[in-house]
Amino acid sequence: MQVKNTKIVADKRTSGRLPKPERRQQLLETARVIVREEGADRLTLGHLAVRAGVSKPVTYEHFETRTGLLIDLYRWIDTERITAFRTLMAQENRPAKDTVLALAKAYLACGTDQGDEFHAVGAALAGSDEKAGVYQELVDAVIDMFVEVLRPHSSVRLESLALACGALVAAGDALTCAVTRGKCSVAEAEEMFSTLVGAVAQGKR
Structure with a gap:
């Protein structure tokens, strides 16, 4: 799931003519590598064109503005994380204790697997009204997943559980941010998060 930490150079895939969906995916992958290797401040449409081996008009055709690029990258990384989380939580009929541990481990694993790119892109979008809307959309989707997973094990009213x-x-x-920045270990984060998730799952009406 994680993009390899290598520099992207122009090759047949980057410099040749690709169908629009494939080109867009290639540009997003390249943008993600730029953020990882050089920081979000270096992610511009012009620099993306250079790293992807395409002309600048190609990047503008797909994203129009730097903010548009950042938003699409932000959404793509988080959608990838949500998909991975759903896959890890697909097993049904877990006991409550196992569900709590699985949710804690899966969510933190999916977050830390993204490296620090998600937080870096989010910080680059700080203050953007567009980013606020996208962020809330993504958060709501994750909250819905948590409710879906914990509802069978919780006696809390649905509104309170949400x-x-x-x-x-x-x-x-x-906690994901703390792990990726070396502020705590994965084990410490998992222990803390499973305690919090367990408290919610065992809550009373």
Whole structure:
């Protein structure tokens, strides 16, 4: 799932003519490598064109503005994370304790597997009204997943469970950021997050 940490150079895939969906995917992958290797500040449409081995008009055709590029990259990384989380949580009929541990480990694993790119892109979009809308859309999707996973094991009212899951998502993202920045170990983050998830799952009406 994670993009290899290598520089992308122009080759037949980058310099040749690709169908539009494939070209867009290639540009997003290249943009992600730029953020990882050089930082989000270096991600411009012009620099993306150079790294991807295409002309500048090609990048403008797909994203129009730098903000548009950042938003699409932000959405793509998070969608990838959500898909991986759903895959890891696909097993049904887990006991409550196993569900709590699996959710904690899966969410943190999917977040840390992205490296620090997601947080870096989010920081680059800070203050953007467009980013705020996209961010809330992504957060709501994750909250819905948490509710779906925990609802069979929780006696909390649905409305309260959704609020609690919103707090869990924020905590999970904060712990993911702490791990990727070396502030705590994966084991420490998992222990803390599973405790929080367990408290929500065992909540009373």
